[in-house]
Amino acid sequence: MKIKVLGSYGSEGPGQRPSALLVDDRVLVDAGTVGGALSTAEQVEIEYALVSHAHFDHIAGLCFLTDTLAMVAPERRITACSLAPVLDSLRSHVFNDIVWPNFAAIPNAKDPVLGFRPMPEEGEARVGELWVTPIQVEHTIITAGFIVHDGETGFVFSGDTGPTQKLWKTAREMRGLKAVIVETSFPNRMHALAKMSGHLTPEMLKRELDKAPPDVPVWVYHVKPQLYQETAEELAKIDSTRIHILEQGKTYTL
Numbered sequence: 001m002k003i004k005v006l007g008s009y010g011s012e013g014p015g016q017r018p019s020a021l022l023v024d025d026r027v028l029v030d031a032g033t034v035g036g037a038l039s040t041a042e043q044v045e046i047e048y049a050l051v052s053h054a055h056f057d058h059i060a061g062l063c064f065l066t067d068t069l070a071m072v073a074p075e076r077r078i079t080a081c082s083l084a085p086v087l088d089s090l091r092s093h094v095f096n097d098i099v100w101p102n103f104a105a106i107p108n109a110k111d112p113v114l115g116f117r118p119m120p121e122e123g124e125a126r127v128g129e130l131w132v133t134p135i136q137v138e139h140t141i142i143t144a145g146f147i148v149h150d151g152e153t154g155f156v157f158s159g160d161t162g163p164t165q166k167l168w169k170t171a172r173e174m175r176g177l178k179a180v181i182v183e184t185s186f187p188n189r190m191h192a193l194a195k196m197s198g199h200l201t202p203e204m205l206k207r208e209l210d211k212a213p214p215d216v217p218v219w220v221y222h223v224k225p226q227l228y229q230e231t232a233e234e235l236a237k238i239d240s241t242r243i244h245i246l247e248q249g250k251t252y253t254l
Helices: 040-044 060-073 082-093 168-173 188-197 202-209 224-238
Strands: 002-005 020-024 026-033 048-050 080-084 116-118 125-127 130-139 143-149 154-157 177-183 218-221 243-245 251-254
Touching: 026 060, 026 143, 026 243, 040 060, 048 143, 048 177, 060 243, 080 082, 082 116, 130 168, 143 168, 177 202, 202 218, 224 243
Parallel strands: 026 048, 048 080, 080 116, 154 177, 177 218, 218 243
Antiparallel strands: 002 020, 002 251, 020 026, 125 130, 130 143, 143 154
């Protein structure tokens, strides 16, 4: 399994793209950016998008990807997969012909470039060549974390979350786990903002790792670019051998 980091940040800055991972060239895990990291030919090959929640920094790339497909490959389809309430938010508040065109009806309602596939919480389902289990985490709106594996190896993706429980409980039962990909948005001095907005600081992450599977590499994403250096230095003080910030543009192999 290979994971290409299209974007790794919790916002946007010069050369810093919002969060999105591409697994085995076919499955997006969040879609804060797509076209900013991939050629048109690479975008056309994507078949699924696991969407954690409907906040814009996790879906902007999906908006532009559907636009690209409608122009250059209207016979192709990208299917957004998540908990039903997450998909309902996308339908009602994004792809609604107001904020963005309803690509679930373009080029026509029978064969659109965008599909929606609701997934039962804590129910494992096949997504392309992968197995995916969505688990609700603790954010300001309904948000899914995902456990993703290919039958041999896999990873945990937290989605945007504050302190949570169910995701770690399920992850500890998983065999072949090779990485925990977890958000950390703010430095420790912004604990109050992190708590209010459903995010983690390095100190909060340290407590979460007591619940997570032990002895598994931890890859941090969603650090705010304006606060990157401060947050990175605090993360390094926790465990510089186990915890690493995902590098944008890098491909990791599990």
